Amino acid sequence: DAKTTQPNSMESNEEEPVHLPCNHSTISGTDYIHWYRQLPSQGPEYVIHGLTSNVNNRMASLAIAEDRKSSTLILHRATLRDAAVYYCILTAGGGADGLTFGKGTHLIIQP
Amino acid sequence: DGGITQSPKYLFRKEGQNVTLSCEQNLNHDAMYWYRQDPGQGLRLIYYSQIVNDFQKGDIAEGYSVSREKKESFPLTVTSAQKNPTAFYLCATTDSSNQPQHFGDGTRLSIL
Numbered sequence: 001d002a003k004t005t006q007p008n009s010m011e012s013n014e015e016e017p018v019h020l021p022c023n024h025s026t027i028s029g030t031d032y033i034h035w036y037r038q039l040p041s042q043g044p045e046y047v048i049h050g051l052t053s054n055v056n057n058r059m060a061s062l063a064i065a066e067d068r069k070s071s072t073l074i075l076h077r078a079t080l081r082d083a084a085v086y087y088c089i090l091t092a093g094g095g096a097d098g099l100t101f102g103k104g105t106h107l108i109i110q111p
Numbered sequence: 112d113g114g115i116t117q118s119p120k121y122l123f124r125k126e127g128q129n130v131t132l133s134c135e136q137n138l139n140h141d142a143m144y145w146y147r148q149d150p151g152q153g154l155r156l157i158y159y160s161q162i163v164n165d166f167q168k169g170d171i172a173e174g175y176s177v178s179r180e181k182k183e184s185f186p187l188t189v190t191s192a193q194k195n196p197t198a199f200y201l202c203a204t205t206d207s208s209n210q211p212q213h214f215g216d217g218t219r220l221s222i223l
Contacts (some may be wrong), residue, residue, distance in 0.1 A: 034211050043201050043214030044154070068206060079169045087153060098144050098169055101153030 004088045009106040018075040019094045020105055022088030024070045029058065032091045033064060034099070035073045037084040044101075047073065114138040117215035122176050123223050124189065124196060132187045132200035132218045143148040143185035144212065152195050154201060160185055161209060189220065 005023040005084040012018045034049040048062045055062040087104040118133045146154035156169030160179040172194025203212040
């Protein structure tokens with residue numbers, strides 16, 4: 001599976017936007033970009049995914065670079081409940097063979 | 112996720128003992144997965160099953176076994192051959208390729 005690179009941790013203030021970057025320079029044309037987040041002692045939670053175009057849902061937005069070598073997860077107005085580890089994952093073959101998780105980005109939200 | 116039930120939440124194993132972790136789903140999803148998570152690390156794939164009566168090894172299958180006799184159930188057995196079983200175990204499901212995986216709340220296994 002193609003590899004992703006994320007910062008180990010990021011810090012933001014409550015009610016401000018958060019931009020979480022992900023580099024995936026070896027992405028293939030059929031790889032989807034998925035984001036999950038995990039709160040302590042819980043299973044990961046799906047956030048958003050996309051292929052080429054930017055995507056929006058009720059939780060977040062996903063901005064994908066034109067060359068697809070990087071992407072950014074955008075939380076428009078962070079709350080304390082958004083404090084979690086965020087994982088950027090490429091799904092080769094659609095992810096049917098399972099997901100490959102890195103260490104993710106630990107997002108800290110300051111009140 | 113209310114559609115995936117993992118039990119028990121906490122499990123203790125004695126040396127040389129096999130233990131079985133349960134994963135049941137009512138989402139009618141075809142594919143099911145088992146992951147292991149160690150402290151401070153991401154999840155690693157143990158086994159997965161895309162259809163009843165069929166399953167494949169993931170990246171760290173040694174010391175584990177699974178069965179998929181029913182669509183709703185995908186139990187994981189941690190055998191005595193797994194020398195370092197202490198971890199957080201997560202079960203997931205999905206209904207098709209490129210769709211999100213849904214995760215259970217996990218089982219935390221410890222060695223007595």
